[in-house]
Amino acid sequence: MGKARQSVSAEAYGTWNQKKAYTPPVIAKTDEQKDRLKKTLLKSFMFSALEPKDMEIITMAMKECNFAEGLKVITEGEDGDFLFVIESGALNCTKNIGGEDKVVKTVNTGDVFGELALLYNCPRAATVVAKEASVCWQLDRESFNHIVKDAAVARRNKYDQFLQSVTLISSIDAYERSQIADALVPEVYNKGDTIVNQDEPGDKFYIIEEGSLYANKGDKRVMDYKVGDYFGELALLKNQPRACSIIVESDTCKVLSMTRNSFNKMLGPLQGLLSRQVMNYA
Ligand SMILES: Nc1ncnc2c1ncn2[C@@H]1O[C@@H]2COP(=O)(O)O[C@H]2[C@H]1O
Incomplete structure (x- = not known):
């Protein structure tokens, strides 16, 4: 059995904030799963700096996903309601460029993927396929919006303009630059x-x-x-x-x-x- 659901009321965010009341999902996990998930989140820039209280809510809300080699987890152009943090394995992100599928990035342990659709309310920017058997943790849009999104957006925005002016990094594409900002x-x-x-x-x-x-x-x-x-x-x-x-x-x-x-x-x-x-x- 999972823990009782915690309700975070709208008042907790102050009347100036438009966020709706949020009831964090609680997905039952064994102690061993919780332990693996915590270690994984500590390796991820997006999650490692969370307050302990928020870390606990996110830990309860995440769901383990085991992807077999070759499985398509995300399809470019579709709507998306989840992001993933990788515990182990590797996945290829491909984009259709000029009618051809090109691998734009390979993600592995500690990386987050599928965050763009949640951060910017846009269709999936790339297709993501398991390059090998991979263990990932899935987080829903609502939990991400309430707990992680503001800090993640602020961080990416804060450094993006500055990084564009750094000559060394000027040749790097916008997505890689956002990853650098995270780190x-x-x-x-x-x-x-x-x-x-x-x-x-x-x-x-x-x-x-x-x-x-x-x-x-x-x-x-x-x-x-x-x-x-x-x-x-x-x-x-x-x-x-x-x-x-x-x-x-x-x-x-x-x-x-x-x-x-x-x-x-x-x-x-x-x-x-x-x-x-x-x-x-x-
Ligand atoms: N160059 C890239 N451009 C866009 N998305 C990328 C790129 N490399 C990796 N990705 C990931 O692929 C994911 C596809 O789903 P999202 O658009 O939600 O979020 C995207 C990123 O996490």
């Missing part, structure tokens, strides 16, 4: 702070959102950085210690960081470009 974590520093220490191991990549910084190799200043520039890629690309220290020059500085995992996954297609830029280093 970025803001960090704030003050004048004189060292964000990256020479010779130490490194596992993050950074883009500068506000402020100015410089790089020191030993005592020598070797590079200046401004808004839209990036640093920290070398240790990740080459699996080596930090080649320089990066120090904040302006009074304050905001950077957007990305873990090694996200860097590999999302900036993977840019590795050639990043490696060519390395030639410019002193």
